[in-house]
Structures are given as structure tokens and as C-alpha cells.
Amino acid sequence: MEKQNIPLNELKVGQCGTVSQLLSDTSMRRRLQDMGLIEGTKVECVQKSPSGDPIAFLIRGAVIALRSEDSSSVLMSLS
Amino acid sequence: MGWKRRRKSKHKQCEERDIDKESGKIIALAGNPNVGKSTVFNALTGLNQHTGNWTGKTVDSAYGICDFHGENYIMVDLPGTYSLMAHSAEEEVARNFICFRHPDATIVVCDATCLERNLNLVLQTIELTKRVVVCVNLLDEAKKKQICVDLEKLSKELGVPVIGTTARSKKGLDDLLATVEALARDPEPNALKIKYIPPIEEAVSMVEPHLTEKLGKEWNCRWIAIRLLEGNTSMIEDLNRYIGYDVQQDHVLADILEEAKKYLNRCDITEDNIKDKIVACLVITAEGICANVVSYNKVNCHSKDRKIDKYLTNRWTGIPIMIALLALIFWITISGANYPSQILSEGLFWVQDRLTDFFMWMHAPEWLHGALVLGVYRVLAWVISVMLPPMAIFFPLFTLLEDFGYLPRVAFNLDHYFKKANTCGKQALTMCMGFGCNAAGVVGCRIIDSPRERMIAMLTNNFVPCNGRFPTMISIISMFFVGNIATGFTGSLLSTLMLTGVIILGVILTFAMSKLLSKTVLKGVPSSFTLELPPYRRPQIGKVIVRSLLDRTIFVLGRAAVVAAPAGLIIWILANITAGDATLLAHCASFLDPFGKLFGLDGTILFAFILGFPANEIVIPIMIMTYMSTGTLTEISDLTVLRELLVANNWTWITALCVIVFSLVHWPCSTTCLSIRKETKSWKWTAVGFLLPTVTGFGLCFIIATFARMFGWLA
Numbered sequence: 001m002e003k004q005n006i007p008l009n010e011l012k013v014g015q016c017g018t019v020s021q022l023l024s025d026t027s028m029r030r031r032l033q034d035m036g037l038i039e040g041t042k043v044e045c046v047q048k049s050p051s052g053d054p055i056a057f058l059i060r061g062a063v064i065a066l067r068s069e070d071s072s073s074v075l076m077s078l079s
Numbered sequence: 080m081g082w083k084r085r086r087k088s089k090h091k092q093c094e095e096r097d098i099d100k101e102s103g104k105i106i107a108l109a110g111n112p113n114v115g116k117s118t119v120f121n122a123l124t125g126l127n128q129h130t131g132n133w134t135g136k137t138v139d140s141a142y143g144i145c146d147f148h149g150e151n152y153i154m155v156d157l158p159g160t161y162s163l164m165a166h167s168a169e170e171e172v173a174r175n176f177i178c179f180r181h182p183d184a185t186i187v188v189c190d191a192t193c194l195e196r197n198l199n200l201v202l203q204t205i206e207l208t209k210r211v212v213v214c215v216n217l218l219d220e221a222k223k224k225q226i227c228v229d230l231e232k233l234s235k236e237l238g239v240p241v242i243g244t245t246a247r248s249k250k251g252l253d254d255l256l257a258t259v260e261a262l263a264r265d266p267e268p269n270a271l272k273i274k275y276i277p278p279i280e281e282a283v284s285m286v287e288p289h290l291t292e293k294l295g296k297e298w299n300c301r302w303i304a305i306r307l308l309e310g311n312t313s314m315i316e317d318l319n320r321y322i323g324y325d326v327q328q329d330h331v332l333a334d335i336l337e338e339a340k341k342y343l344n345r346c347d348i349t350e351d352n353i354k355d356k357i358v359a360c361l362v363i364t365a366e367g368i369c370a371n372v373v374s375y376n377k378v379n380c381h382s383k384d385r386k387i388d389k390y391l392t393n394r395w396t397g398i399p400i401m402i403a404l405l406a407l408i409f410w411i412t413i414s415g416a417n418y419p420s421q422i423l424s425e426g427l428f429w430v431q432d433r434l435t436d437f438f439m440w441m442h443a444p445e446w447l448h449g450a451l452v453l454g455v456y457r458v459l460a461w462v463i464s465v466m467l468p469p470m471a472i473f474f475p476l477f478t479l480l481e482d483f484g485y486l487p488r489v490a491f492n493l494d495h496y497f498k499k500a501n502t503c504g505k506q507a508l509t510m511c512m513g514f515g516c517n518a519a520g521v522v523g524c525r526i527i528d529s530p531r532e533r534m535i536a537m538l539t540n541n542f543v544p545c546n547g548r549f550p551t552m553i554s555i556i557s558m559f560f561v562g563n564i565a566t567g568f569t570g571s572l573l574s575t576l577m578l579t580g581v582i583i584l585g586v587i588l589t590f591a592m593s594k595l596l597s598k599t600v601l602k603g604v605p606s607s608f609t610l611e612l613p614p615y616r617r618p619q620i621g622k623v624i625v626r627s628l629l630d631r632t633i634f635v636l637g638r639a640a641v642v643a644a645p646a647g648l649i650i651w652i653l654a655n656i657t658a659g660d661a662t663l664l665a666h667c668a669s670f671l672d673p674f675g676k677l678f679g680l681d682g683t684i685l686f687a688f689i690l691g692f693p694a695n696e697i698v699i700p701i702m703i704m705t706y707m708s709t710g711t712l713t714e715i716s717d718l719t720v721l722r723e724l725l726v727a728n729n730w731t732w733i734t735a736l737c738v739i740v741f742s743l744v745h746w747p748c749s750t751t752c753l754s755i756r757k758e759t760k761s762w763k764w765t766a767v768g769f770l771l772p773t774v775t776g777f778g779l780c781f782i783i784a785t786f787a788r789m790f791g792w793l794a
Contacts, residue, residue, distance in 0.1 A: 022355075024607075025351070026607065027166055027607070028607040029355075030164065030166050030354065030358075031161075031166065031607070031609050032609070033354075033355070033358040033359075033362070034161040034162040034164065034166070034199065034358070035161060035196065035609065036195065036196045036199060036362050036365070038355070038358065038359050038362050038363075039359075041362075046385055046388070047385065047388045047389070047392055047612075048392075048394070049392055049397065049491050049492055049494065049495060050392065050393065050394050050395075050397040050398050050492050050495070051394075051495035051496075052394070052495075053494075053495055053498075054491065054494050054495070054504070054608075054610070056388070056392075056491065056612055058381070059196070060193070060195045060196045061192065061193035061194070061195055061196060062193045062196050062611060063381075063384070063611065063612040063613075063614075064609055064610070064611055064612070065491050065494070065504075065609070065610040065611075065612060066608075066609060067494070067498065067605075067607065067608060069607070070607040070608075070609075
């Protein structure tokens, strides 16, 4: 079953998903896009920091740490 | 090898006119952060620009000269960026250089282990200039992870030459230069033309002809047209600045743009989503190319990195390991520096005696001997024997951590706390740079995107002690807080713990001051941030040691010596010119004395810190000189003797504590002040950067002294 629209920051470590929508419309959106994060991109949650925020994600072969308030505006569909 | 390297200025800010002075072909080096771009640059030019395994190390563009087959190539190291869309200062620098300076070739350095993301920048660069050489670096790491890149196919797909390199071991660099040589001479290659979705292509074709007519063929009008269509405001300013084309005055263009935008609107492309569509086209093109040229032979090629991360950034072990690593470095530094320090000091003071003999034999006048030997030489000897051993141990160790890729993890671990102080985790990286040199830390703050957070990071960088202050702290800790000062395991362990405590105090103060600044003069909410955690790399131990010794240790020591020598002379003069019944030095010290006493210090200490403004390294030597000019001691052979001298001048452990705290928190050195001025372009902020730690330091010392008085520990 496919779950829709889980915010990226709610992914558990080791969980994968596909970006369904970018909600942020600030410079963050551009930066995520520069990292190759667009609709349809596969993302894996790889590591949480000691305080649980930021969280590191595997995006197109690179590990990128994002803060929850930023990653919460990325909606994911889980497979 | 057919190429020679020539050394040019170090860490030079790349001013356009500097490059103009050189003759030769201009070659730009672009690339994502942390792909070994600086390693390629160093290998090509021999310019020893420091590279670390963390995002955004190149904060300044540097350039170097490289001779290949008798031709001069000026290599310009552009800041590492993910894109050329000019969202940040670095991106703007990189974009403007490629766009408006027309380099004869642009090398885009890519990480073979993460090619897909890197291709985004390659495609944007190809869009901007056809004279591109793609350098796929880190092939060794890709091989280890069993990632295979078909370079030939990649070259065919992109339509530009592609060279595989392992810059750390200098593999493939000859090929790279040969390719650059061929490219700089030949006409433009038939590079891939990135195709956008039909409506955008249509709109571009409406705007481009007018631009070509206005600007001529030499500018990339297709690219400018796309930027204008997406409403890129910085582009409009830059067009005016670099080619004197004021878009806003061109009414014909305005009409055409209006028309094109209306057309786009009819195709459901608005100003809001046009950028998305453009980026998506690039990303999808990169994805397609990658699918054709990269093959993974291992399912989970990053598993080793994840395992290490699990320990180093874990909820329970992340921060303890971080503090333990810091403490371990200090412990090795302290326990390792003691002995060489002593030998050095004995050796250098033996030389002083020989120098004295020589002056006597020459029948040189007493004042000459005093000024040169007791003044200049003695302070120099002190600075060297106190500073060199800790630095020669600390720097290589720290560089090892840096090379390994640990520092971004520190930022990752600490970001939460920085966020609470309304700043960002990248400040941790600039603080790490501050351990080396606060001036470098201040300049390093450019890696922080938000101007507000960058300002906070610059103003608070001084709360992290630089290597110039470490030796002061270490020697005072060993003298006053560790019973058996000479050697012993417990002794060095205690010193380590105390020093770590002092550093943690500095870090806490950094958080507190950052918070204070963001609640008062620099109000704002923490901005969004992205931090790349690069793969761990096995540090090249031999190279690290050589590089950090030559690069940092000698450099910092040299700078300290340059300041120490004249300071030694001045102090000797101050100590030997008498006005009335005492020397000038004694006058100054006694004038400051009541003030110093208020803060648990004394006039001499305060005066030493004031004279130490050019370099913190000379604070202790100045104190010794001042105390000795009034005392009877003639030679300081080791810390025990020094301790006796200080105690004879009424030092107690409270004084020592206050000196340590004051050493941690007082005005930044002159170089750091100048760096703040240069970076902020404002004397006002420089004043804040000066006053913030100064007031804090005096405040803390005052509190300590007052408490001590309450308990009767201080007279």
C-alpha cells in the first residue's frame, strides 16, 4: 500500500520515500532543488543527530542534513 | 612531467586586477563543495592552499600559475557551489567569473562517488560556456565503493572532454592539463545543449534575438535570456555592472519580456514555477546521463560511512565522543609538548648566553646587548619555545580530524544548540577554524549563508581560543593548577581536563553571546540550512603532518615572531628608560595596577594583554620581561622557575584563574579586528566585535575577583 504525503522529517532511519511535493517557497526550495531534490526524487533517511534534529538524508548519492522545519515542508510518498 | 608549478601569493583574494597583471590563459576551476577541487588546484599550481574534508573550505578565490609545455595558465579556484543560480555570495562569484570574465577554459571538478548531483553544476556550466573540461575526481574512492563511471560515454553525452583523476595521488593531472591546453587553443567544442520544455524554449527564442542584437555574439545570450525570463534580479544588476547594459532602460526588451511572459502564462508557466521547471529539466537531464554512465556493483556502497556515523552522531555517544576527542587532542598536545618545550628553551637560552659572550667579545655597548639579546632575542626565544611544540602537535592532530571528515559531523551534532541560540550549525565549523586562528575563523564565516548568522558567527568567533592563546593557558594551568608540573600522567590529565573545561566555557559563552546578539541588535529567526556530510576519507597521515607543519605551524609561528621581535625591543626600551624613580614599564604597570586589581589581575598582566594586541602569543613573554625588570631573576629555565617568579609577584591561583579567563575572553588580536572590518565593511560592527568579548572578559574576571574577596582568598 502506498502512503501519501508524509513530511520528510517523519521518515524513520532507514526508511525510503519519493518526493511528492515541495511546499516551501523560500530560498530553501531553491537550495533543495540544487541538491537534486525535486518531485519524484528518492530519499532515504540515514541518520538523526543527537538531539533528533537535524536529520541526515541520502539524496542522489550525497548525505545532506536538514532541519525539521525545512524537511517538514517536503512531502513524501512511501512505498 | 611536462608541467611546472609556480608559487604565487597565498590565500589571495582573487581581485580582477591581480589576474589582469598576469599574462596567460585563464582557466577557472569550478565544482561542488568538497569534491577535492582545492586538491586539484594545489596539485596543478603548487599553491599550498589548505584543503579540508568539509563543505565550503574555499572561502576566497585563489589563483595560481601553472606552466605546461611553455604556456602560462592562470588557474582560478572559484568557490565551491552546488549551482550557478546565484543564491549565495559564492555562487554569484563563481557565476560572474565564468559569465563575464570569459575564462579560456573552465574545469568542473566532480566527485565520482556522487556524480549525479555534481552533473547539475556541470550542465549549468556548459549552458554558460562551451569551453568546459569535466574532471571526474576521487576515482579511487569510487573504486573502493565499487562505483564505475564510464568516462568515454560521459564525454559523448556531454559533448565536452571528460578526464578521470585521483588528485590526491596526482593521477590524471597530466591528461587534464593536456586537455585544457587543447581546448584553450581549439574552437569551441560541440557541447550538449540543454533542452527545456517547449514553452520555455519558445519564450527563449522570443527574447534571445534582441539580446544578440544588443550585446553581440560574444555574450551567451541564450543563457541571459533564460535568467531574465525567470526574473533573476541579481543578473539584471550584474549585466549593468559588467557590460554596462541597463535592462531597465531597454524598453524594447521590456516589451518582449512582457510578451514572452504572457505566452508562458498561457502555457501555465508562471513566475512562481518557471524556476522549478528549469531546475527540473537540469536535474532530469543529469539523472538520464547518470543512468547511462554510472554503474553500481555494490548494493549499499555507503554502508561503512553510515556505520561510523552511527557512533559519531548517535544520540548517546555523539556528543561525549566529540568532547572526548577534543580532550584527547589536548592531552596529547599537553603531555607531548612539555618535554620538547623544555629542551627548546634550554637550547635557545644556551644560544642567548653564547650571544652574550659574543657581544662581550665584540666590546659592544651595554645598551646594544640589552636591546638585541635581552630584548629581541629573549622574547623570540620564549615565543618559539612556548609556542612551537604545542602547535607542532596540535595542528597535525586537528588536521587529521579535518581530513577524516569529522568536522561537518560536529556541526551536525551541535546544530540543535546553535538553533536554540538562533544561529546555525555551520558556526561550529568556523569555531573549529578559530582554534587555529580567529582571523581565519572570521573569514571562514563566509560559508554561512544568512547574513545575520554570519555576522553573529564573526562577532563571537573570538570566544574560541586560537593557538596563540593555547600556550598561555596551558602553561598557566600546568603552573598553578596541577601539583607536579613537570611530568606525570595525572598531571597532564588534570591539565587536559582543565583546558577542555576552559574551551567548553568558551563554547558556552559563544552560545550565550550568539543568543544575546540575536535577541538584541541582530534580531531574527534561525534561517534554513543544508549541511553536507561528506564521506569519511582515510587521512593521508604523512601528508597531513608535513602540510600542517609547513602550512600552519610555520606560518603562525612566523607571524608571531614578526610581532614578537619588535615587541621585545619596545618592551626592553620601556623597561630600561627611567623617568623619575622607575622605568616607563613600571610606570605603565603601576598606573594600570589598581584597575587590574579590580579584576583579579594586576597592572603588569593588563599591560601585557594591551601590548599583546598584535599577537596573543607574546602576552606571557611580556609579563616575564616586566616582572624581571623589577626583580632580580635573570633567566627562566623552566616552568618551575617561572612559577616562582610569578608567585614572587603576588600571583595566587585566583590570579591564575583570572588570567586564563581573561586570556579566553578579551579583545580580538589586531589581525582578527582587521578581518572583521574587512568582512563586515563596517567600523561599527568591528567595534562590537572588539567590545563584546572585552566587556564579557572584564565582567567575568570582576565576578571571580569579587567572589574571591568575599571569601577572603584575594587581598
